[in-house]
Structures are given as C-alpha cells and as structure tokens.
Amino acid sequence: MRTYEVTDEDRDLIKEAYKTLERARVPGNFFHTVGCCLKAKDGTLYHGVNCDCIHGSCAEFIAVGNAISSGCHDFDTIVSVHPDGPAGLFSPCGNCRQMLMEYSPDIKVILADENENIIKTDIKELLPLAWTRLPTGDLMH
C-alpha cells in the first residue's frame, strides 16, 4: 500500500475531527459517535458527524456535503475519528470509500493500519478496482 508521511498538519486535522465530535454532543436520543474533518485543497476545513437515525448518514457524507454546499469541490485529505477506534481513528466504510472515489479520486485518507499506526494513503488504495464513471462523465450502465 502506498502511504505518505503523516505530518503535523495531518495530526491537526485529527484534532479538528475530535473538536467536531465534541461540538455534536447533545443530551437526548441522538448519538454522534464519529467526527470527520475534510481539508480542501485551498486549506479550508469542512466538518461532519454521523447522524444516527433510521436512515442515518456517515460523518464523511456530512463533511463532503458541507464542502459541496459551500462551493468546494477540490478535496485534499479526510479523516474520521471515534474514541474507541484503532488509534482513535475510524476507517471509512465501503459506501463512503465509493463516494469519496467518485467525488475526489485523488483524495488522501488518514486512518489506522492493522497495527494501529496512523497512516495516510490514497482512496484508490482503499478501494482497488473501484467502480468509476466513464471518461465522458456518464454512468457505466
């Protein structure tokens, strides 16, 4: 797997994801357990938390939707966190990997490896032989 150096800036992104999770804590029936921070190529940070309801959404979807609704389409790096996750991080689920691949095939993802080391890699490494759009932008079927 191709990996990149995890920089101080990447560690700051992890802290930002935790701040997102802290801001989302509310008493009641809703549980926000995953925080996400998405860094755009211009350095702007977009945040998200999972929305846990009958048709809930992953934190990554919320962060990407936050960026897109703000007019940002150029993503650099994304990280998700969970206090009980390996190294305090949270690996994007398969559905989120596919969404990230479609919206930003060059995005880098920070997550923990099998030894709980924090790594940074390409989304393509996390979703080999992924379904993609045709070069025309059309769907394949």
Ligand SMILES: [Zn+2]
């Ligand atoms: Zn997901």
